Amino acid sequence: MSSLNQFVFPISPLLSSSSPSVRAHQQRIPPQNKNPFHSSSSSLISSTPAKPTSEPRSKSSWIETLRSQARSGLLLDSVSTYIAMMTADVAPDSFVFPAILKAAADLQDLDLGKQIHAHVVKFGYGSKSTTVDNTLVNMYGKCGDMGDAYKVFDRMSQRDQVSWNSMIAALYRHEEWNDALEAFRFMQMEHVETSSFTLVSVLLACGSFRSGVGLRLGKQVHGYSLRKGDVTTHLINALMAMYAKLGMLDYSRSLLNVFEDRDLVTWNTIISSYSQKGHFSEALEFLKFMVSEGVRPDGVTIASILPACAHLELLDLGKEIHAYVMRNPDLSENSFVASALVDMYCNCKQVISGARIFNRTVTRNIALWNAMLAGYTQNGHFDEALMLFIEMLEVAALSPNPTTLASVLPSCVHSQAFSDAESIHGFVIKLGFGEDMYVRNALMDMYSRIGKIETSKAIFDSMEFKDVVSWNTMITGFVICGQPSDALLLLHEMHRFRRKDDGTKNDAGSSFRANSITLMAVLPGCASLSALAKGKEIHAYAIKNNLASDVAVGSALIDMYAKCGGLNLSKKVFDEMPRKNVITWNVLIMAYGMHGQGKEAFNLFRTMAAQVSRGSDVQFNDITFIAVFAACSHSGLVDEGLNLFYNMRAEYGIEPTSDHYACIVDLLGRAGKLNTAYELINNMPVQYDKTGAWSSLLGACHVHKDVDLGEIAARNLIKAEPHVDSHYVLLSNIYASAGLWEKAMEVRKSMKQMGVRKEPGCSWIEFGDKVHRFLAGDVMHPQSEQLYGFVEGLSERMRKEGYVPDTSCVLHNLDEKEKESLLCGHSEKLAIAFGILNTPPGRVIRVAKNLRVCNDCHMATKFISKIEGREIILRDVRRFHHFKDGICSCGDYW
Secondary structure, three states, X not given: OOOOHHHHOOOHHHHOOOOHHHHHHHHHOOHHHOOOOHHHHHHHHOOOOOOOOOOOOOHHHHHHHHXXXXXXXXXXXXXXXXXXXXXXXXXXXXXXXXXXXXXXXXXXXXXHHHHHHHHHHHOOXXXXXXXXXXXXXXXXXXXXXXXXXXXXXXXXXXXXXXXXXXXXHHHHHOOOHHHHHHHHHHHHHOOOOOOXXXXXXXXXXXXXXXXXXXXXXXXXXXXXXXXXXXXXXXXXXXXXXXXXXXXXXXXXXXXXXXXXXXXXXXXXHHHHHHHHOOOHHHHHHHHHHHHHOOOOOOHHHHHHHXXXXXXXXXXXXXXXXXXXXXXXXXXXXXXXXXXXXXXXXXHOOOHHHHHHHHHHOOOOOHHHHHHXXXXXXXXXXXXXXXXXXXHHHHOOOOOOOXXXXXXXXXXXXXXXXXXXOOHHHHHHXXXXXXXXXXXXXXXXXXXXXXXXXXXXXXXXXXXXXXXXXXXXXXXXXXXXXXXXXXHHHHHHHHHHOEEOOOOOEOOXXXXXXXXXXXXXXXXXXXXXXXXXXXXXXXXXXXXXXXXXXXXXXXXXXXXXXXXXXXHHHHHHHHHHXXXXXXXXXXXXXXXXXXXXXXXXXXXXXXXXXXXXXXXXXXXXXXXXXXXXXXXXXXXXXXXXXXXXXXXXXXXXXOOOOHXXXXXXXXXXXXXXXXXXXXXXXXXXXXXXXOHHHHHHHHHHHHHXXXXXXXXXXXXXXXXXXXXXXXHHHHHHHHHHHOOOHHHHHHHHHHHHXXXXXXXXXXXXXXXXXXXXXXXXXXXXXXXXXXXXXHXXXXXXXXXXXXXXXXXXXXXXXXXXXXXXXXXXXXXXXHHHHHHHHHOOOOOOEEEXXXXXOOHHHHHHHHHHHHHHOOOEEEEOOOOEEEEEOOEEOOOOOX
């Protein structure tokens, strides 16, 4: 056996079909270019070398074939040629090694590269050929072995420009940005001429620092390139990418405007930069300019622009781009383009269209599977997401990555077919992703959504590396679990947290900045607490950081102001928004309804309908009609609500759902039309869930003291939802109001037997930087003694004005004096008293309550507003009451 063969056969197994290198890269090779040795790979693995089947070839012929294959991207073919060449006892030289090392680098096959390195040493080219050493540095850098890259570089007898370029590029790829810049300095100290390729790698490293440091360094490199007169297209592209990554999109745009030799990469850089930074309208404008200059979009362009269509809800434009893709075979067979299309359709709620693209794509990479999984999850198709995940594991035999798990974890929470959501955590650890930041973010979200906020917080606290998503997820978790105060505290901590570039804590680092997702997460917390001052701070932050124009942030601000009692501020935000979607309209319609302004809500709906009829991008959805019906209910607009309900299918194309029926039952019930409401429930389609409708009827029976229908409604509700406390409480209250104390006690006893506990009444008020909470009969507040004394004094003053305590609101069999005493301790009265005692005269008092306000507190607050000369805004679980000069905005219709 030739001495060469001992080096050949250790490489041979790499070419077998079971090799990871071959499996990973076979898809790159067209059928006609597949490895010619593949059919006889078993002979390559055997102990007997393959025998040549043709006339001996010249060395120059071997070399030219191998180099041609490497240049053409036929990587496995070039490796096969190398093996055959050595089998034929043709010794490699300084022309062969760079070509075959390039193939190993592009395959990212470190084992193959190391074996070829052994050949380099064996044949006497180690540290003697600068060209060969350069390709070794490049190979080790691309294959992730920086240790050996350093060794080769340090042992080089002579380094040229390519040597330094290869080392700097390798350092950048491995995120050793400081070392990359240090290497650039040493290169200049050795008086080695830099090139545009050098500067491209250095600029990419500058773009990876935090904005302040990166921008300063990047500008220095930019100035250096101008002094050198280096204005190549790929250098300008790198400058644009660097400035964009550091948040300086205007700088990138200026470079685009002054540079004339723009190529496809230039346009892709500016389009992707604006799209990634959320400037979707501008990204679309750049696409138009690009096409007008005769530059045809490629796969990168399409994958960059489709997210803009999704976020701007421009489904028709997305379909046009899809049509362009279908007319270009190179694009239609591109799996990354397919991923972007799936993502666009799913974000536009067109899941079936997204699934159709997924199913028609022959070559599916992990990104495409992830896009489809995320699409199913985002649109509530949780069972389909889990089935697709199983198909990916079992049929496609693909290993999930962190993005896969982050996409599928929410489905584990919501799918009824997956009963043990926590078991997926063990699966994550088994896969080795337990410490991955993105997966841990998804796990935090999962635990918070199943009510285990302590586990979420434990994961959060244990994370050495956090990004803004980690903070957003934890803030959202607190809001979901009914702990809005903790959400606001965490937002404050987020802004105080100092971090290094890698996300770890560092007192000298930069702080995290809240983004649009953060604001959307925390604003509901402000709304829940009626924390208007904190909400205004967040609004100011949004304006300062150019986030207020975001349609989702704007919609959340409208909702926050409305729920904090600032309806005029909600309308102001609505009017100033440059763009509105259906959520924006729905939120303001709902806001008018909550504040008892049903006519204004109905007029806003008509304005929306007029825009829809003129071809607006905004379209009605189910929530639109729920908001209108709720507004009609709060304002007694029975005829308007009924007319809309019976015509919504014919006029607006919206099929009534069980939620719409529940709203109409509430509308009729509040108006005292209990029998009509009962008939409507009985006439609901059989397949509809009647729980919401029965709940509306039970509430109406409590208001109108209808025992018989109340019993029927409660019986149906307790059968459907035996552990919901409000069903028992309302029935018990109906009995108590009718003086049926024994029946009321039986219901309370039944609650106790079922382990159902009544939610205690709680009211809260914002004062300074703190939200003060009060329970009924609360004596734990530091000012409790002062508050009770003030309320008793108010009661005496109110009696002189004609106030008579409504003791029917005390649902206990006590004497009148005891009932009146209990009324003084109602939580909303304590909160109002706190506001009067701690705020300047004339200041508006804003109080929120977790339950419906009782008749006595409603009457008392009217008297208090007149006696104290205060406007009092009280939000209960259903609506707002604006008290001023002894009058309530609800007109006592509530």
